Amino acid sequence: MLVLSRRVGESVVIGDDVTxxxxxxxxxxxxxxxxxxxxxxINRAELVQEVAEANADAASPSPAAVASLTSLAEALKNRPAGS
Structure with a gap:
């Protein structure tokens, strides 16, 4: 990480087009x-982290959801024929 000291009014140029x-x-x-x-x-780092965590949470089912799906699968598997 590059660390610079700047005073009010001073700038840092990144690449050719970001100041x-x-x-x-x-x-x-x-x-x-x-x-x-x-x-x-351009995003604040804490927002990028928050979105990444929300996406990870949304992609992973909760234990309650897994239990509900398992219960539903068992009920469907054990239903009487012709129902």
Whole structure:
């Protein structure tokens, strides 16, 4: 990881078309402006993590859902013929 020190008004250029500018520092909060083409996706890291976790949860059935499906499968398997 590259670590840089910047003051308010100073920028960092990434590649040919992304510029990060320090807009304000207030206590332990830093406001950053990002100038990038619309084709560049910009997301806060915590949101990316939250979406990844939600997707993983949605892809994995809960134990209750597995038990319900197992119970349904057993009931269908044991039903009388012709029902």
């Amino acid at each position: 990060l500018t320090v807009l304000e520092v207030r206590g332990d909060v830093v406001r950053i402006g990002i100038d990038a083409p619309r084709s560049v996706r």
